[in-house]
Amino acid sequence: MGKIDNFLFYTGISILILCIFLAFIIFHPKKINENEYLIFIGGLTNEEILEKTLGLMEPGDILLTKPKSLYDSYEYNKKAYKKKRISNFFFYNMFDKILISSIGDTYWHVAVYIGNNTMNSLYLDNRNEIINEDFIQHKYFKVLNVKTSEENKNLAVERADEHFKKQDIYYSLKNGLIIVSIESANLNRRYNLKENELVCSSYVALIYKEVNFDNKPFTHITPVDIEFSDKTEVKFLVNETGFYVKNEVR
């Protein structure tokens, strides 16, 4: 190789090593230990889980969801939204192994329960999803009660309905990447992010504008901020081992 070739080769190798190093520094995997006191109800069937879930949820509750597996998520989305297999494989792996893993390996998505077995959330568009057996079959979830007045909860449901009709909030990968990096690297930096370009968690923070989930602007709120906020408490959760409830809601 000539001198220029050598220069480009070593420059390329240096950039590669630097990128791996920086990616690890900023997006290194973390594990959050949950030490919530919950009561184990048992390994229920999907029908029982659905019945119990709909019975315990109230409008204004926050749902945190994650797929039972990457394949399950693909299957769930394929049924509902005709997703493409290859793009999903890359997207889910990058999303799960880098972004979700770096903020604590917890839930993928945040939504608000708006009543009538429906939850509203921001994906690439603002969606209303029915909580049915399909949902129970493919997803683990945790339901949080927001410690705020009924008035604020009703206001949040009204706002969710309004944004769903208007479709005026855009999903922004750009802002998502920025807030995940801030959360992951534990920085106090704040950026000038547009209020109508959000991700699922900041969208929930927007419709719950009166509630301060963390000491951050709502545009910077991540799923972890909502999950472990002082302003929320776990009502119940469903995971691979079964159904768990908080004592009071049993």
Add this chain to the structure above:
Amino acid sequence: MLKMKLDKNLLERTVYIILVVNIFISLIASSLILSFKGSENNLVFSFENDPEFAIAVFLSFIIFYPVMFFILYLITFFILMIIKLIKKDGPAEI
């Protein structure tokens, strides 16, 4: 001995070309992906020349560059293997 030298040269050239080409691929891919906003059925391309966009492209680049490098390297490696198998008379040249 000659064959080993040729293989080493080929490997170096492959890695070198991928390393350089990948800088542009990763930058363009990051900028394009981060420029889209909106729904699945109505994606809008909106390029904004602000510091937040530059930061996001940088963050995306540090994720994409190593991932794309390994993908491109594997693809090239398999293509070279196939060419080598077809030719059967030595390693393939790029």
